[in-house]
Amino acid sequence: MRLGLFDSGVGGFTVLKKVIELCPNNSFVYLADTARIPYGVKTANEIINIAEEISSWFSYQNIDALLVACNTTNAIALDVLKKNLDVPVFDLIGSAASTIKESRVGVLATPSTVKTKAYTNAILEFNPKTFVIEQPCPEFVPMIEMDRIDSDEITYVATRYLQPLLKQKIQSLILGCSHYPLITPLLTDILPSSIKLIDPAEALSLRLKLFMDSKVSNHTKKKKLVDLKFYVTSNLKNFPYKAKHWLNVFPEVNLVSLQKKGWVS
Numbered sequence: 001m002r003l004g005l006f007d008s009g010v011g012g013f014t015v016l017k018k019v020i021e022l023c024p025n026n027s028f029v030y031l032a033d034t035a036r037i038p039y040g041v042k043t044a045n046e047i048i049n050i051a052e053e054i055s056s057w058f059s060y061q062n063i064d065a066l067l068v069a070c071n072t073t074n075a076i077a078l079d080v081l082k083k084n085l086d087v088p089v090f091d092l093i094g095s096a097a098s099t100i101k102e103s104r105v106g107v108l109a110t111p112s113t114v115k116t117k118a119y120t121n122a123i124l125e126f127n128p129k130t131f132v133i134e135q136p137c138p139e140f141v142p143m144i145e146m147d148r149i150d151s152d153e154i155t156y157v158a159t160r161y162l163q164p165l166l167k168q169k170i171q172s173l174i175l176g177c178s179h180y181p182l183i184t185p186l187l188t189d190i191l192p193s194s195i196k197l198i199d200p201a202e203a204l205s206l207r208l209k210l211f212m213d214s215k216v217s218n219h220t221k222k223k224k225l226v227d228l229k230f231y232v233t234s235n236l237k238n239f240p241y242k243a244k245h246w247l248n249v250f251p252e253v254n255l256v257s258l259q260k261k262g263w264v265s
């Protein structure tokens with residue numbers, strides 16, 4: 001199958017990795033909207049506009065399914081993506097919420113995601129008695145994109161973000177921005193080992209696998225190929241190095257303009 005994924009930058013790599021682990025025999029079209037990163041401090045209207053453009057672009061890419069590898073767009077504009085595409089759309093928030101077993105849950109996410117309370121609402125739909133506390137983390141994405149993930153600065157910031165959640169005696173912590181699994185070692189250093197870290201990409205990958213198992217023939221399943229295509233909206237030269245760093249591939253990357261209409265697939 002040909003699967004589309006998008007994010008503002010390298011965050012979606014964490015989703016791509018999990019999906020490849022579970023569903024390796026596929027083609028992937030990865031779009032990073034690097035011209036407009038960070039998404040997580042944008043208004044709902046800006047994100048809706050972005051979702052319109054991205055879904056319009058993907059509608060020319062012959063994809064069989066879209067994986068929403070960005071929580072911010074997921075929280076604000078999932079309906080826009082679904083409305084504009086006639087293929088299945090797999091999301092992080094709904095997938096993760098359906099798997100939560102703990103009664104006290106923390107969520108780290110971008111300010112724009114936290115504003116929507118999308119995680120809280122989705123979790124409460126499955127289990128109305130769950131206590132959920134959401135923490136906005138505006139400083140993480142820029143630091144992760146600049147690969148400042150071993151700095152004292154990010155340790156300080158992470159400790160500060162986690163404090164209110166620890167006070168509330170959370171039992172699990174959802175990494176509600178796809179960039180955050182890239183700092184898992186830092187977070188596990190700060191957190192007590194009793195707190196379970198939840199990467200929503202795991203639940204998304206499982207849902208996708210179930211879907212694919214029901215659709216794809218055994219013959220196709222035997223192939224062991226991963227075909228990756230990367231597109232960015234700016235910083236073309238940088239991106240292969242970022243892919244090398246986080247995914248251990250040095251891909252050819254194409255520059256796209258999402259504002260232009262009439263793409264050729």
Ligand code: DGL
Pocket residue numbers: 007008009011012037038039040041069070071072073110113141176177178179
């Ligand atoms: N990685 C995205 C998310 O999951 C967007 C982060 C950003 O650009 O601020 O929310």
